[in-house]
Amino acid sequence: MFRWLQHFPHFLEILYDLFEVSLEPLKKWFKPDGSTEPFVIAVEKLGKGAVFNCQMCGQCILHSTGMTCPMNCPKHLRNGPCGGVRQNGHCEVKPEMRCVWVEAYSRSLKMPKYGHQFASLQPPMNNQLKGSSSWINMFHNIDTKLPEGWENTRDIPVNFIKEGQDD
Amino acid sequence: MTNEIKAPCSRLEEILRAGHFAVTAELNPPDSADPEDVYRAARVLAEVCDGINAVDASGANCHISSVAMCALLTRAGYEPVYQVTCRDRNRIAIQGDMLGAAAMGVLNVLCLTGDDVTAGDQPEAKRVFDFDSIQLLRTARMMRDEGVFLSGRKITTPPCFFLGAAANPFAPPHDWRPQRLAKKIAAGAQFIQTQYCFDIARFKEYMERVTDLGLDKQAFILAGVGPLKSAGAAEFMRSKVPGVVIPDNIVDRLKKTPKERQQEEGKKICIELIQQIREIDGVAGIHIMAYRQEELVADIVNQAGLLPRPI
Numbered sequence: 001m002f003r004w005l006q007h008f009p010h011f012l013e014i015l016y017d018l019f020e021v022s023l024e025p026l027k028k029w030f031k032p033d034g035s036t037e038p039f040v041i042a043v044e045k046l047g048k049g050a051v052f053n054c055q056m057c058g059q060c061i062l063h064s065t066g067m068t069c070p071m072n073c074p075k076h077l078r079n080g081p082c083g084g085v086r087q088n089g090h091c092e093v094k095p096e097m098r099c100v101w102v103e104a105y106s107r108s109l110k111m112p113k114y115g116h117q118f119a120s121l122q123p124p125m126n127n128q129l130k131g132s133s134s135w136i137n138m139f140h141n142i143d144t145k146l147p148e149g150w151e152n153t154r155d156i157p158v159n160f161i162k163e164g165q166d167d
Numbered sequence: 168m169t170n171e172i173k174a175p176c177s178r179l180e181e182i183l184r185a186g187h188f189a190v191t192a193e194l195n196p197p198d199s200a201d202p203e204d205v206y207r208a209a210r211v212l213a214e215v216c217d218g219i220n221a222v223d224a225s226g227a228n229c230h231i232s233s234v235a236m237c238a239l240l241t242r243a244g245y246e247p248v249y250q251v252t253c254r255d256r257n258r259i260a261i262q263g264d265m266l267g268a269a270a271m272g273v274l275n276v277l278c279l280t281g282d283d284v285t286a287g288d289q290p291e292a293k294r295v296f297d298f299d300s301i302q303l304l305r306t307a308r309m310m311r312d313e314g315v316f317l318s319g320r321k322i323t324t325p326p327c328f329f330l331g332a333a334a335n336p337f338a339p340p341h342d343w344r345p346q347r348l349a350k351k352i353a354a355g356a357q358f359i360q361t362q363y364c365f366d367i368a369r370f371k372e373y374m375e376r377v378t379d380l381g382l383d384k385q386a387f388i389l390a391g392v393g394p395l396k397s398a399g400a401a402e403f404m405r406s407k408v409p410g411v412v413i414p415d416n417i418v419d420r421l422k423k424t425p426k427e428r429q430q431e432e433g434k435k436i437c438i439e440l441i442q443q444i445r446e447i448d449g450v451a452g453i454h455i456m457a458y459r460q461e462e463l464v465a466d467i468v469n470q471a472g473l474l475p476r477p478i
Contacts, residue, residue: 151319
């Protein structure tokens with residue numbers, strides 16, 4: 001397995017950028033409902049599954065969450081940890097597992113490019129995209145399409161302040 | 168605070184805006200279809216509190232629903248704080264319930280993630296978590312300020328909510344907790360009720376950071392407190408209740424007290440904690456969580472010197 005790669009979030013963010021650029025010329029092959037979709041899904045599942053234990057939510061925000069898949073949080077939280085995190089940094093629901101968000105936070109601190117996105121406000125999940133390819137959804141702006149009410153609500157931006165290592 | 172007060176305004180909001188040190192308390196939902204069971208607990212709390220929190224299936228255990236409890240409370244002229252968790256209902260149910268609560272006169276809403284189903288008496292249940300607490304907060308703010316549902320469909324008469332959120336200053340990642348508070352405030356929180364504050368030293372550290380960030384000026388922060396029933400109860404809470412931290416010195420103090428006087432000692436500790444919390448910069452009030460000891464709340468508020476309450 002390749003989970004150990006997650007201990008190198010800075011390397012992963014560089015890889016993330018490279019990956020996005022290298023996929024660009026292949027864009028025409030990444031079609032929703034096209035004949036290529038099952039193949040893309042299989043590749044994405046295999047690759048991201050091995051490294052991130054990807055749950056195929058179809059709306060990937062890995063670079064905003066310290067290259068840590070938030071869908072491994074039993075509560076599927078997308079905006080940070082709940083109040084139940086144990087003192088040893090483990091999960092309230094699965095005591096044997098490190099809290100996804102404790103990991104995500106400490107990894108974000110090591111990511112010069114995307115680390116600050118840890119503070120960004122994540123919209124509610126689009127449950128229709130579960131099981132689809134987030135790569136296809138990204139290329140066709142399917143994952144950024146938000147409910148009208150959510151989209152039109154005004155916000156105050158929140159800054160991410162880096163404050164040393166924790167837990 | 169940036170938002171103007173809109174009529175009708177919540178009494179809790181008025182009290183906080185007037186600069187009074189606010190007191191809220193938790194009403195644990197009974198397992199009964201008799202409204203008198205809700206009123207009996209509400210009566211003792213209402214005399215000494217500015218708001219009564221109607222808990223949404225406390226600890227993921229099945230009880231009378233919080234929205235129904237709020238309806239009973241507003242009907243009798245009490246000031247409920249409607250607790251909404253993301254655990255049991257999806258976004259359609261939550262938006263509908265919030266609008267329904269508003270129609271029944273509910274003005275204060277506390278938006279929570281919620282304990283996991285595995286913490287309760289029916290761990291086999293399906294967990295929902297269609298929203299997280301921050302998405303829930305922003306949706307409630309959207310319903311109030313933009314007057315629409317998530318889909319963008321118009322709400323004829325939008326709700327007038329005073330929106331709240333929870334904070335746990337004691338859970339990892341500690342460094343980031345003040346920033347999580349900032350995120351909740353940006354999403355719409357106007358008041359905050361914290362987890363039990365037994366570790367005053369750590370709470371002070373947290374509040375220092377919070378005031379540095381100016382967050383105490385953007386939302387009213389109510390510190391959570393509560394009486395410990397016994398040394399055993401304290402041990403249980405800190406080992407079994409998610410997110411509760413109780414320092415050894417408090418547990419030891421209870422252990423050294425004879426069993427029959429432990430409840431009295433627990434109450435004394437609670438009063439002392441309130442007095443220490445009042446001295447901390449940026450704290451706007453307290454939130455008393457006296458699980459199955461509601462009858463002690465009046466005494467606690469009185470002995471902590473917080474009576475009479477402003478009207």
